[in-house]
Amino acid sequence: MFPYDTADWSVVDGPMYMLANTSLPGIFTAIAAVLCVCVWVLVVGNRSEHQ
Amino acid sequence: MGISGAAYASAIAFGRGESAQYMGPNIADQSSGVFFGAFAMFAATTASIMSGAVIERIQTVGFVILAIVLGSFAWIVAAAWGWHADGWLVTQRGVHDFGAAGLVHAVAGFFALGVLMHLGPRIGKFNADGTANHIAGHNMPLTVTGLMLIIVGFWGFLMACVIVPGEAWSWFADKQSTIYGTPITLSALAFNILMAIAGGIIGSWIWTKDPFWMMSGALAGIISVASGLDIYFSALAFIIATSAGMILKPAAIWLESRGINDAVGTVTVHGTIGLYGVIMLGVFGSGYPALTIANAPVITLYGQIIGAVVFFLLGFVPGWVSVL
Numbered sequence: 468m469f470p471y472d473t474a475d476w477s478v479v480d481g482p483m484y485m486l487a488n489t490s491l492p493g494i495f496t497a498i499a500a501v502l503c504v505c506v507w508v509l510v511v512g513n514r515s516e517h518q
Numbered sequence: 519m520g521i522s523g524a525a526y527a528s529a530i531a532f533g534r535g536e537s538a539q540y541m542g543p544n545i546a547d548q549s550s551g552v553f554f555g556a557f558a559m560f561a562a563t564t565a566s567i568m569s570g571a572v573i574e575r576i577q578t579v580g581f582v583i584l585a586i587v588l589g590s591f592a593w594i595v596a597a598a599w600g601w602h603a604d605g606w607l608v609t610q611r612g613v614h615d616f617g618a619a620g621l622v623h624a625v626a627g628f629f630a631l632g633v634l635m636h637l638g639p640r641i642g643k644f645n646a647d648g649t650a651n652h653i654a655g656h657n658m659p660l661t662v663t664g665l666m667l668i669i670v671g672f673w674g675f676l677m678a679c680v681i682v683p684g685e686a687w688s689w690f691a692d693k694q695s696t697i698y699g700t701p702i703t704l705s706a707l708a709f710n711i712l713m714a715i716a717g718g719i720i721g722s723w724i725w726t727k728d729p730f731w732m733m734s735g736a737l738a739g740i741i742s743v744a745s746g747l748d749i750y751f752s753a754l755a756f757i758i759a760t761s762a763g764m765i766l767k768p769a770a771i772w773l774e775s776r777g778i779n780d781a782v783g784t785v786t787v788h789g790t791i792g793l794y795g796v797i798m799l800g801v802f803g804s805g806y807p808a809l810t811i812a813n814a815p816v817i818t819l820y821g822q823i824i825g826a827v828v829f830f831l832l833g834f835v836p837g838w839v840s841v842l
Binding site: 468469474475476477479483484485486487492495498499502503507508511517 | 534700701705717720723724729749750751753754756759760802804806810812814816828842
């Protein structure tokens with residue numbers, strides 16, 4: 468998942484996080500947001516409020 | 519640099535000698551003292567990790583002997599093999615463990631497991647039929663405050679793993695690097711640690727709704743992403759940390775069901791989650807060069823698993839043998 472064509476740090480001149488310059492970091496953020504808001508707050512959290 | 523512990527301590531005490539310049543204000547060397555202090559702290563940290571597991575049933579002298587074995591041998595070997603640009607785990611297997619999830623936390627956690635297997639449980643922990651009783655701490659606010667202090671300490675712990683630029687011994691003149699010589703940014707550290715804390719708390723909240731486990735979950739969250747704090751994207755760090763928080767208590771309960779009385783969840787938080795973090799980096803970070811040299815070995819899942827096994831053995835075996 469190295470975000471550059473060559474697995475060599477000498478070619479890195481910008482973002483170096485996993486899958487930089489692809490859509491996957493945004494998908495990770497979307498997954499995290501959905502988990503937090505929809506699953507844990509609205510479902511699990513709401514359920515625990517009623518216990 | 520060749521600073522020995524004795525030379526360094528003498529230089530600090532007497533203010534003269536080669537090593538004295540590293541401790542006092544010295545515009546030509548800003549951070550050798552930080553690096554030395556950080557590694558001394560790592561050694562102490564391994565013993566403090568073990569201390570939680572064995573509380574209430576170990577003599578001070580015995581604990582000190584174990585602390586010396588762990589703090590001056592077990593994790594040192596792990597660091598020499600996996601936390602150095604010349605270590606064989608790095609040069610041959612591409613192992614990457616920037617924040618010492620495996621070589622400090624897992625080594626200390628499984629060292630504690632080896633000790634616990636001989637030490638046995640606290641009186642009253644298990645019933646005659648093998649079921650376990652919960653022995654609550656005496657003061658939950660103080661317990662949680664202590665866990666929060668550890669979380670604060672993690673920022674210093676991890677930031678001290680960064681090699682600053684421009685020193686005589688730095689990898690680069692103009693940018694920070696990891697111990698392996700690979701580049702790192704303080705922004706990445708700051709946000710990934712923050713996301714790991716949040717994810718760990720939320721993940722452990724799912725099953726426990728218990729402040730002790732939620733704060734332990736924050737530690738587990740940080741440890742689960744410590745190996746790749748330099749290269750994770752923050753949202754991915756959050757997701758991994760959340761998963762670590764979710765498996766935390768089930769893993770602790772499983773260990774308890776095997777008759778191991780780990781008083782504060784040390785083996786799980788540091789050992790199990792430490793190895794989980796090392797392996798997760800293999801899942802997500804495969805393909806990253808592990809060193810800055812040309813044709814450097816790359817991070818692979820296989821290499822990270824090899825590293826995890828080595829770190830487990832370097833912790834568990836000395837711990838188990840030391841108590842014989």
